[in-house]
Amino acid sequence: MTELNFKHLRYFWTVARVGTIAEAGRVLDLAPHSISAQIATFEAALGVSLFRRVGRRLVLTEAGERILGHAEQIFALGDQILDLVRDDTLRRSLPFRIGFPDSMPKSVIHRLIEPALHVERPGRLVCREAPLAELLAELAVHRLDLVIADRPMPPEVSVRGYSTLLGESTLTVFAAPALAARLADGFPATLDGAPFLLPGEDVAHRGALLQWFETQRVRPSIVAEFDDSALMKAFAQSGTGAFVAPTTIADTVCHQYGLEAVGEIAEVSSEVYAITTERRLSHPAMQAIRERAGKMG
Structure with missing residues (x-):
């Protein structure tokens, strides 16, 4: 009986969300050929093809689409487990990770995110500056909690996320x-x-x-x-x-x-937009940023 390899499942999930082996390799810090080999092993174990190539991008097959839906649920449950341990004793040590493109004015970014440091029991603030495509890839695999950008999520990006106009x-x-x-x-x-x-x-x-x-x-x-x-x-x-x-x-x-x-x-x-993997800006730090944005308009 075939047992599910969760490492292979995460590789598949990452490739499905960012769209290319090369980008998945950058996000996972692995060589692209290594990910390709792991995906091939995963497909062989399952007995189905998960992707088909369209140009330079990988598109999910019907089987891949079904498996991705279950993978989303599995990793969402993993996030819920992390939430369970985010009690008052641990919240201070958990980082709140924000990404923004280098094209964004730094004074705008500072004014927006500064209130995140003053919410009740704030976590450590981690700021990441990179091209928007890289930031969205990291958001897709939960290496970022929030991306602040001067545009909404581009329609051609395969990342599942939500854009909220801040101001x-x-x-x-x-x-x-x-x-x-x-x-x-x-x-x-x-x-x-x-x-x-x-x-x-x-x-x-x-x-x-x-x-x-x-x-x-x-x-x-x-x-x-x-x-x-x-x-x-x-x-x-x-x-x-x-x-x-x-x-x-x-x-x-x-x-x-x-x-x-x-x-x-x-x-x-x-x-200015807030791009997240959640439909609602429920995190206290996100709410503080949104309130500041309202006062800046």
């Missing part, structure tokens, strides 16, 4: 004082030909910002593009060019970097 803000153009003085009078027409620092392609509001330039018939001189918002502010601080950031953090941007607000872009907004 949104208009954008404001900022620049070093000398450049701001040149741009403020007559904004936004003064942006035409002005040196500008553009957010990277991973930033959700980039497309809307470029469209706004077209609508206003201005063509800034794009000096550089940045995925990292902190690095972009540092370049702006030296006078390299103007850039945009959420209006809600205008005071922080001006005070921390010595910059000045040039003008507001009311037609373009920056959004």
Whole structure:
């Protein structure tokens, strides 16, 4: 009689959730060929094929879909067992793990998650910065409790999760004082030909910002593009060019970097989402973050 190998089941479950052997290997810290071999052994033991290849991704077969449903229940029960031991004596030592893309403004992240440190008996806060795809893969296998991003869960991602809009803000153009003085009078027409620092392609509001330039018939001189918002502010601080950031953090941007607000872009907004594996933000730390987001809007 075949006995279920739970290690193989976890490998299968991870691949099914993240969609590729390579990504599962990164999440599990195993070589892809090792995972492939384990999956093949699991299929041989069960006597069924669990995946079929479509392009570069693995798609579940009918048998795989049925087994995945049971695997979800098994590992959900495992999470419930962990919850049982999260009593008052242990909660302080249990980390609350938050991930966010490097494109997110650090001051926004700080203002959002700082209240998580002040809930009753808070756990240790662990912050993880990485590309959104990597964060979602880690969320899928419960290495993260929460992902904060500037967009909801992408529809093409196979991770089972839920997106909750925490808040949104208009954008404001900022620049070093000398450049701001040149741009403020007559904004936004003064942006035409002005040196500008553009957010990277991973930033959700980039497309809307470029469209706004077209609508206003201005063509800034794009000096550089940045995925990292902190690095972009540092370049702006030296006078390299103007850039945009959420209006809600205008005071922080001006005070921390010595910059000045040039003008507001009311037609373009920056959004913040909480992405979790649970439909409801029931964890006290998550509730504290959501309450802070409501006050930032």
